[in-house]
Amino acid sequence: MTRFSLNRNQLKYLVIIAMLIDHIAWAFVPTESVLGQVMHFIGRLTGPTMAYFVAEGYYYTKDVKKYALRLGLFALLSWVPFVYFEFGSLPVVIENGSVIILPFFGVLYTLLLGLIAIWIWDKGKFPTPIKVLCVIGLCILSLFGDWPVFDVLWCLFLFIYRDGPKQKWISFSCVAVGCCLMNFTSDPWWSGLWMTGIFMVPFLIQFCYNGKPGSKHSFHKWFFYIFYPAHLAVLGVLRWIVL
Numbered sequence: 001m002t003r004f005s006l007n008r009n010q011l012k013y014l015v016i017i018a019m020l021i022d023h024i025a026w027a028f029v030p031t032e033s034v035l036g037q038v039m040h041f042i043g044r045l046t047g048p049t050m051a052y053f054v055a056e057g058y059y060y061t062k063d064v065k066k067y068a069l070r071l072g073l074f075a076l077l078s079w080v081p082f083v084y085f086e087f088g089s090l091p092v093v094i095e096n097g098s099v100i101i102l103p104f105f106g107v108l109y110t111l112l113l114g115l116i117a118i119w120i121w122d123k124g125k126f127p128t129p130i131k132v133l134c135v136i137g138l139c140i141l142s143l144f145g146d147w148p149v150f151d152v153l154w155c156l157f158l159f160i161y162r163d164g165p166k167q168k169w170i171s172f173s174c175v176a177v178g179c180c181l182m183n184f185t186s187d188p189w190w191s192g193l194w195m196t197g198i199f200m201v202p203f204l205i206q207f208c209y210n211g212k213p214g215s216k217h218s219f220h221k222w223f224f225y226i227f228y229p230a231h232l233a234v235l236g237v238l239r240w241i242v243l
Helices: 008-028 034-043 046-060 064-077 079-087 107-123 128-144 150-160 165-183 189-208 218-242
Strands: 092-095 098-101
Touching: 008 034, 008 046, 008 189, 008 218, 034 189, 046 064, 046 107, 046 150, 046 189, 064 079, 064 107, 064 218, 079 218, 107 128, 107 150, 107 218, 128 150, 150 165, 165 189
Parallel strands: none
Antiparallel strands: 092 098
8 A cells, every 4th residue: 555645746856856966965975974875875766766757658658759759859968967067078078189079978868778678678579589689789888878777677677567566676676786786896895885775766666656647737747857957067067167
């Protein structure tokens, strides 16, 4: 039974706030500090929850191509803010007569690849082994994005097991364990404990999300797409210029 009743819009705003907290921490708070650990722990809500909504979005959308185009357009628009936030540099730099391109994209790029993975798995008219190879290829491409590999797999598994809570959260947790183990290779090892915040996501969705969309006003549809590059641009300027 749902203990708290959050609709889709409310849940999205919650994880957007979590993302903002996480990015503020990346810019201004040492990861090894208690505050940094807590802020990044909270921030782990966003990537997996957005993967869940991509899986849901694919299921409900009337036009997958338009959905993919929207994700792709804003992934491209987020390229400059994301690179500047991460590195304090523009993605295309001319240095000593050579053009240097930083092919790093934000989470919208990875979610787009996750959407494509779902489409291939659901509509692809070729054998399962070929579909698996395509998903592996998309995971490799996602290495240029935020939440690489993991958001692609979460999108896919959350769609495949959409109607089976047990299988859905087991597959989700298997990917999450891999994500955490990779992070524990940091030194000191405990500095990666914040990644365990991923495991809040199943409880958030299973016990707090009521499955209702909330208001269908276009503001709610476009807010995240606009907020994502905008907040990266503002934090990037604060990180590298003002402060």
